[in-house]
Amino acid sequence: MANQPVLSSAGIKAYSVANLTQSQINQLGPLANLIGVWENAPAPEGKTSTGWNVIMVPGPQNGFKLEVMPYSEVLEFKPVVIAAANKGPFSGNNEEVQHIVGLMYNQKITSLCHDQCTDPDLKAPNVIHMETGLFLNVKDFNTQAGLENSNGLVLDFARLATIPHGNSVLAIGQTRQPKGFSSGSIKSISGLPEPINDFDSFRIGYLTGLENPSPSARPFPEFPDMDPNHFLNDTIKGQTFSNVWEITMDTGNATGGILNIPFIQNNVTTSQVSSSFWIEQLTNGTWQLQYSQFIYLLFPGPGSNGKPIQVKWPHTTINTLRKSNLTTMTY
Secondary structure (H helix, E strand, C coil): CCCCCCCCCCCCEEEEHHCCCCHHHHHHHHHHHEEEECCCCCCCCCCCCCCCEEEEEEEEHHCCEEEEEEEEEEEEEEEEEEEEEEEEEECCCEEEEEEEEEHHHEEEEEECCCCCCCHHHHHHCEHHHHHHHEECCCCCHHHHCCEECCCCCCCEEEEEEEEEEEEEEEEEEEEECCCCCCCCCCCCCCCCCCCCCCHHHHHHHHHHHHHCCHHHCCCCCCCCCCCHHHHHHCCCCCCEHHHHHHEEEECCCCEEEECCCCCHHHHHHHEEEEEEEEEEEEEECCCCEEEEEEEEEEEEEEEEEEEEEEEEEEEEEEEEEEECCCCCCCC
């Protein structure tokens, strides 16, 4: 695809999917399977939801708060293909041109937490997250040297996201088709915070409470907050798949990064965003989308002799969604 016109030869253009041939739509790569509106899949028996948000933040008197909340979600990938061309330098008579195709998306997350949440802002039916952005397929990403991640994998994907709290995110990654995907294929992630220094005093002040939690500290015992991805694996037990595409991305790859407005930057800096999406076609023809997103927030934490230490506090969201009959999301 490098140096070949995709859907536009210059500038930026938007194309309605209804006016494109299947061959043109296929230039989106695995992103073509995302077009449409997605909503929560049916929750497993005995579970509140498939969507979960878990965040640990400092609390009063050098303590902490573990906030776990189920949520419902609507995620829309618009039926409009965005095509852009980035023009570079000439080599002789040939100009270096990078072609990009992608989809615009909108996301709305609504709390399903009732009396279990103490913060009124987090209780149902409040909207607790909104986001808009782009998923981009960039097959000629590596025309410049060095655009590989730490594992040496070729980067061919970019996600641009804006969040009303005042954050802008560029996460770069790769797409692949994993072999033998099934329940258990999604790797574990830790819900525990990571101290940057003074680990021993941090363990006494924080981890002891997690290892011996009171019932009130875990209002949703059905959710494995110390390994959120375990819930994703449980949700797909017994399912079989004909096709699966995995998209992984991280703000630490290549030129990715995060920008925050001053208040956030000065108080709760977001240091990393890492996420994985699994686009799944079940053998019965059902389309399913799973994701796990991991964000590090930098807060002060309890330290020795009353001296705070800096701690990376994890904020994780996971969900399993199905394609809906909706043609567009509502706000």
